[in-house]
Amino acid sequence: MTSVPRDQVRLLTVDSMRETIEVGPFGSIERFVRAGDVVVVNDAATIPASLRAVTAQGDALEVRLFDPRADEWSAVLLGTGDWRTRTELRPAPPQVHEGQALTVGGLSARIIATAPQSPRLLRLRFEAPVDAVWRMVYQRGSPVQYAHRPDPEPLWAFQNIYASRPWAAEHVSAGRALTWQLLLGFRKAGARVVALTEGAGLSASGESKLDAVMPLPERYEIPPVTAAAVNAAVASNHRVIAVGTSVMRALESSEHEVIAGNGTTSLLIDGGHRRRVVSGLLTGIHSPQESHYRLLEALLPSALLSQASLIAREAGLQDHEAGDAMLVLAPTVPVVGHRVPAYQGAVEAPSIG
Amino acid sequence: MKTQTALITGASRGLGAALARELAARDVKLVLVARHPEPLKALADELGAHFIVADIADKDATWRIAGEAQALVGPIDLLVHNASTLGPVPLRPLLDTDCEDLEAVLQTNVVGPFRLSKALVGPMVMRERGTVVHISSDAAVEASPTWGPYGASKAAHDHLTRVMAAELAGTGVRLLCIDPGEMRTQMHHDAMPEADPATLTEPQVVAKRIARLLEDPSVASGSRVSASKWEPSA
Numbered sequence: 001m002t003s004v005p006r007d008q009v010r011l012l013t014v015d016s017m018r019e020t021i022e023v024g025p026f027g028s029i030e031r032f033v034r035a036g037d038v039v040v041v042n043d044a045a046t047i048p049a050s051l052r053a054v055t056a057q058g059d060a061l062e063v064r065l066f067d068p069r070a071d072e073w074s075a076v077l078l079g080t081g082d083w084r085t086r087t088e089l090r091p092a093p094p095q096v097h098e099g100q101a102l103t104v105g106g107l108s109a110r111i112i113a114t115a116p117q118s119p120r121l122l123r124l125r126f127e128a129p130v131d132a133v134w135r136m137v138y139q140r141g142s143p144v145q146y147a148h149r150p151d152p153e154p155l156w157a158f159q160n161i162y163a164s165r166p167w168a169a170e171h172v173s174a175g176r177a178l179t180w181q182l183l184l185g186f187r188k189a190g191a192r193v194v195a196l197t198e199g200a201g202l203s204a205s206g207e208s209k210l211d212a213v214m215p216l217p218e219r220y221e222i223p224p225v226t227a228a229a230v231n232a233a234v235a236s237n238h239r240v241i242a243v244g245t246s247v248m249r250a251l252e253s254s255e256h257e258v259i260a261g262n263g264t265t266s267l268l269i270d271g272g273h274r275r276r277v278v279s280g281l282l283t284g285i286h287s288p289q290e291s292h293y294r295l296l297e298a299l300l301p302s303a304l305l306s307q308a309s310l311i312a313r314e315a316g317l318q319d320h321e322a323g324d325a326m327l328v329l330a331p332t333v334p335v336v337g338h339r340v341p342a343y344q345g346a347v348e349a350p351s352i353g
Numbered sequence: 354m355k356t357q358t359a360l361i362t363g364a365s366r367g368l369g370a371a372l373a374r375e376l377a378a379r380d381v382k383l384v385l386v387a388r389h390p391e392p393l394k395a396l397a398d399e400l401g402a403h404f405i406v407a408d409i410a411d412k413d414a415t416w417r418i419a420g421e422a423q424a425l426v427g428p429i430d431l432l433v434h435n436a437s438t439l440g441p442v443p444l445r446p447l448l449d450t451d452c453e454d455l456e457a458v459l460q461t462n463v464v465g466p467f468r469l470s471k472a473l474v475g476p477m478v479m480r481e482r483g484t485v486v487h488i489s490s491d492a493a494v495e496a497s498p499t500w501g502p503y504g505a506s507k508a509a510h511d512h513l514t515r516v517m518a519a520e521l522a523g524t525g526v527r528l529l530c531i532d533p534g535e536m537r538t539q540m541h542h543d544a545m546p547e548a549d550p551a552t553l554t555e556p557q558v559v560a561k562r563i564a565r566l567l568e569d570p571s572v573a574s575g576s577r578v579s580a581s582k583w584e585p586s587a
Contacts, residue, residue: 138417156415159416162479163472164475166420195476225480
């Protein structure tokens, strides 16, 4: 049970045009979504991605699965223990190598590739039909949790109300506080509410070499109805509000206008990024040490962002994934004939086959 | 827009299995859900469908059903709430009905399907398309002696469907209650073993009418339709 209703959190709204910062109840978001705006959510459901595994030698470990493609998955390995121990303090998993067998949740799998940075990041192929693998994941897996919430929580506690395909390795928590009361209210006010699916990966691996290259490339799919709504909003100078950084990554990965279909994004957004689509972002409270904070610099002038952080701290806003929320309102993207190519992050993403 | 994916509960026999055949013939990607693995797997293999063994009354099964189904076929365009239980048979008067039996009927016929709708209708709203069907019964409308728990559950599910249709008006999601009429099924036999099978309609005949009815855009969201009385619009 979640003790507090999901929308009973606070909302920090930073409006860069009016240069205002205010703290209110989450429901105050209604005042900032106007006719013609498009709100885009990531409808990826959370995979019960944490599974017990064992090597052929009988060594136990934890496997965190992500990026499913038919019978192949990516995985990060952790040693014994569970989420109650902070990821970086967990014992290292047994050494594994390409070609080695692993039993995951009772099913046989083979390691088909390991990342150059660390063999703890790898690609697995299950020796079972796709249906059987998903059945195992839902019967044996549990959602990835972190140490600040010591009690095991049910899968539904990590799902957004509009969650669809299980593509996310962890809860895409930016949409956590949204209710149908609010979403249907946005529609009644003349805004559109649409989805894309972005396969958000793990936020931490327990190994600094791997954490340094996160987020890894992530796949996404934009439905035609979403692409059309977003492009129409941009063309008519209306706001496109991304719910979560995963949505912003997917939308900002387009070359010109947003194209319906599948893609993979390695885009890292920071202050050097020239926005093409997104002019609003609903996200959590981020501290200046986080990569998400650098992403906010693509939307807000640094001074206003620092001021917002200060006000968040003074107001005691909670920065964990079940915590308070932040709505950033930036100027809409100018409609011009040609746009400047986006800045691609300099960090090489690891190739894992 | 054409239905590409469908999830049917209670799909291992009777009307559920007949609807599965009808939709498979229309190249719909199917996920079939039922409690008993053997007949379910046999039908799924025959139709090239996916199957999930689950009890719709089991709260913990909700995300497993929704997650496995959408992982395998993508977002669901058509959700058919077909699974339901009569409660203990032979049917008996309400004053002879154990409260626990009423609760169990409501779990399977109302609360379970409601949970599944909560998981699967949201993505439909986001995609501005989708259909949810409650396979209802005349017992939801008629006050027939001994049909209390089943009839009350069907009336409750009908009403939830109508309220949700009102709440989602204009979103592109359609919610319907369909009364299939009396069919030659195991459930009918359990409820009325004395009925003459010759007077009952084959589920396959009803399933064909329902499949055609679902293709008729003039059937408005929130409406309650009798499969036997429905006439295709010109």
